[in-house]
Amino acid sequence: MEIKFENVSYIYHANSPLAKVALNNLNVVFEDNKIHGLIGPSGSGKTTLVELINGLSFPTEGTIKIGNDILNKKISKEVLSKIRFNVGLVFQFPEEQFFNSTVEDEISFALKNYKHKLKRIDKRVNDALKMVGLSSKYLTLNPFYLSSNEKRRIAIASVLIYNPKVIILDEPTVGLDNKGKKYFIKLIKKLKNDYHKTIIVCTHDVDMLYQIADDVVALNNGEIILSGDKNEVFNEVDLLDSHNIEVPKIVKFIHKVRITKGIKLDDSKDVKDLIKDVYRSV
């Protein structure tokens, strides 16, 4: 499902002395069945942008097209409900989306809300749990008492269960160790390749993004600095740097060698390839 921003602005406390522009006149398309990365420094507007797509806030100006539906401040309750069913958002802080005392109730909440038959819900709860790599022994545990790694997986499962067409993940690898991160990367790729989801990953972890994203949007001070194919975006090292936006370390190294030594190394994706190239050129 495609998402299109047309002249979208968002102002916190609009028309008050405390007014603060969070997003300024954004025009961008998140194409269907792709993994999109959303990057930018702290406070650049990333979380505000993804909350708009989920209908948690409405644009102060402009329109967001989600599939055939239009999201703006005049949206009807029916359309909003449809959009929220199509767009699943996993919050930056998983605790902010938990409000049940067992994992089972937490994961099944959305489906119960949409009045699915109970027998079917049980199966889907187990399937969702399995997809995030957790066993059914978690069902009776309190989600608030789990480790941050487990909390994040439960938060993802509680979105996967209702099979949204768009999945937004806000800082999904925070609190995950390497094992958790590798599992997450595999899951995201599977959601795109096997289930044809549109995925938006909002993150500071550009090294992870470099492995999984198709396209990247770079934000700063509520404006789009760059957007498009990840390689083209990340190769703009100096521009991103001037906006305090990190690029993948491997890209940074190759850029540094070119700028300071005048040597052009290949655009390697991993350390093994880079070593071979360095070995040849030193």
Add this chain to the structure above:
Amino acid sequence: MNIIQIKNLSFKYKDDFVFYRLNFNIKKGEWVSVVGPSSCGKTTLMKLLTGLLFNDSEIIIDNIRLTKEKINLIRQKIGVVFEDVNNQLITETVRGELAFALENLKIKSTQINSRINDIAEKFNIVHLLDSDPHRLSGGEKQKVALASVLITNPKILILDQAFSMIDPIECEEILEQLKEIHQNKNLTIINLTHNLEETFLGDKIVVIHKGDILIQGKTKEMLLEDKVFNRIGIEIPFIVDFSIKLKLYGLIDSIILDMNKLVNVLWK
């Protein structure tokens, strides 16, 4: 001189031991990175050191045995930044957040204002002073929490995954600031993390796994233990992984954590 001594620390939740007869000491003014995978007990250790969890094991902080009676005295010496920063922010403005502990310590308002301005400048949060901390981004919240702890000049700073949401460029700047405070004020830092990049400026790494210390030693020596980190699920940062492999190929003599320096050594 040891500022923290942990002797035979055992702790369990229900029937599962998190730590079993754990022993280690931290010297005054040392920056120790406690590294371990998810659920290895990092947050439990933080809670035991700050008296948020208690048991009978012997923990001595700045020559005082940690007991329920002495906990308030010990807490005056320790500043903690929690992983879940939302639980730590309690006032309506960032300025109020920074002033809160100082007001409780009955410090004069003129002095409070000057300390707020100093720390806000240091951590680049001057523009946020009148904002509601709960409406800030994750990274901004973590910066405010860190500043509100350091403003009280604690002897010991405990960080529990405190930089997880701060963007990498800013994180590097904050770590540099911390290094300065650590050196100038002889601040003892315990950074509980699974991100090895946060350990580069520290003195020592202690790796915790399955309730015990797996290995410990000087930071640069420990970073060479890539096989150990891989085995327990800790991500090896690009610059460390790259350096270790370059060393294996005989292209450099020892690991280099600074990218500029590495480029200059490779292409002299």
